[in-house]
Amino acid sequence: MLLSLFAGIAVVLAALGIYGVVSFFVSQRTQEIGVRMALGATPTGISRMVLANVARWTVGGAAVGLFGAWFCARLLQSLLFEVRAHDPTLFGAALVVLLSAAFLAAWIPVRKAARVDPVVALRYE
Numbered sequence: 001m002l003l004s005l006f007a008g009i010a011v012v013l014a015a016l017g018i019y020g021v022v023s024f025f026v027s028q029r030t031q032e033i034g035v036r037m038a039l040g041a042t043p044t045g046i047s048r049m050v051l052a053n054v055a056r057w058t059v060g061g062a063a064v065g066l067f068g069a070w071f072c073a074r075l076l077q078s079l080l081f082e083v084r085a086h087d088p089t090l091f092g093a094a095l096v097v098l099l100s101a102a103f104l105a106a107w108i109p110v111r112k113a114a115r116v117d118p119v120v121a122l123r124y125e
Contacts, residue, residue, distance in 0.1 A: 011098065014098065014101060015101040015102070018054075018105040019108065019109070023109040025053065026050060026110075031122065033116045034121020037117075037118040038118035038122065050106070050109070050113045051110055054102065055103075062095055070086065073085040
């Protein structure tokens, strides 16, 4: 029960961290997004651009995390009750939960980026 609680807290902290990084990314690229909007980019295109960047980093991090978890699973074998150390169902479920948390955390900054007013963005800074 305690391990599950810590895992839940870790997922929430990871989602908050991803939200902060993506929000910072969007605020740093406000002028670029404004120029793209002024040149005719649609909000859908801007959302797709930001989500593609989030997806690239999230999938890369997930791959490294799965690789590390696969090799560190033997260390946790004694803590796992009636579960094999290399259970693909658990690895898949963890991957789905973390990817969902990452894209949910990125949703608010993506909406912010899609609603950038080009005039305000070009006057920014």
